[in-house]
Amino acid sequence: PLVTTTEMFTKAYEGKYAVGAFNVNNMEIIQGIIEAAREEQAPVILQVSAGARNYAKHIYLTKLVEGAVADAPDVPIALHLDHGDSFELCKACVDGGFTSVMIDGSQYTFEENIALTQKVAAYAHAKGAVVEAELGTLAGIEDDVNVAAENASFTDPAQAVEFVERTGIDSLAIAIGTSHGAYKFKGTPQLDFQRLEKISQLLSGFPLVLHGASTVIPEFVEKCNLYGGKIPGAQGVPEEMLLKAGKMGVCKINVDTDLRLAMTASIRETLAENPAAFDPRSYLGAGRDAIRTMVAHKMRNMLNCSHR
Ligand code: G3H
Ligand code: 13P
Ligand code: ZN
Ligand code: NA
Secondary structure, X not given: OEOOOHHHHHHHHHHOOOEEEEEOOOHHHHHHHHHHHHHHOOOEEEEEEHHHHHHHOHHHHHXXXXXXXXXXXXXXXXXXXXXXXXXXXXXXXXXXXOOEEEEOOOOOOHHHHHHHHHHHHHHHHHOOOEEEEEEOOOEEEEOOEEEOHHHOOOOOHHHHHHHXXXXXXXXXXXXXXXXXXXXXXXXXXXXXXXXXXXXHHHOOOOOEEEOOOOOOOHHHHHHHHHOOOOOOOOEOOOHHHHHHHOOOOEEEEEEOHHHHHHHHHXXXXXXXXXXXXXXXXXXXXXXXXXXXXXXXXXXXXXXOOOOO
């Protein structure tokens, strides 16, 4: 069924695992993720960025998700707005059938972020939807805003408590060293687990969210590079770190880059190996299969959310 994240997060918190939130923008991506969730009997969050919503159009995405819900009636599915940047966008998604929205005011001052988040939370809650917000900024490319690595500021634990109390949000995205995209670390991957532990102690029982959590699977990167791509030096968050975060109050783990890499690697491979093929179903189908296998692996081994 189509649900909010409330029960998902309560169970994930208590069970010390995390629910995967996967970015979607077309049919094959949605189907690949839902096939994995059905196989693994795992709850799942389908999330749509402003860019994805502009690309595919709101109505197409909600109808595809409606199809997914009918196709997998036993799977709890939440439909979430990723990185909403305004009250109006959040309102449009709540009004248009999303069960969850993120208002990302992380680029504003603390007080501005609180005011904007409060407004979204009041509206969404009145309509039965839930709200994620963000405190602290991730390094790398956050939707349209390019946050320079030097400006990345990790979430302050005391501020996180005040932010959650004053906004009434349902989950909080924190910055502890992850970043969006395929180039997350120059040297050895490192996350600030001490900070996560502190935040999670102070906000005991409250669901935390980790953005920028793709593992940047080497197999896909190599396949892209082998078949004409150019993504040298890509590096993601090690799977063990995400498994650990899921035991420390992180209930939602965001993945987009790995979907993009899975899709692109398999399309490049299919086209290169079958030069005569030109039926889009051959390569889009290969992309869908790669996504299914990859997402099922994450659910089982990294999120630990299979059969939950
Ligand atoms: O956080 C960013 C997500 O990967 C969405 O990216 O804005 O290019 O759709 P996008
Ligand atoms: P990745 O770029 O690591 O997949 O992160 C996605 C994300 O945080 C979407 O909000
Ligand atoms: Zn994000
Ligand atoms: Na968890």
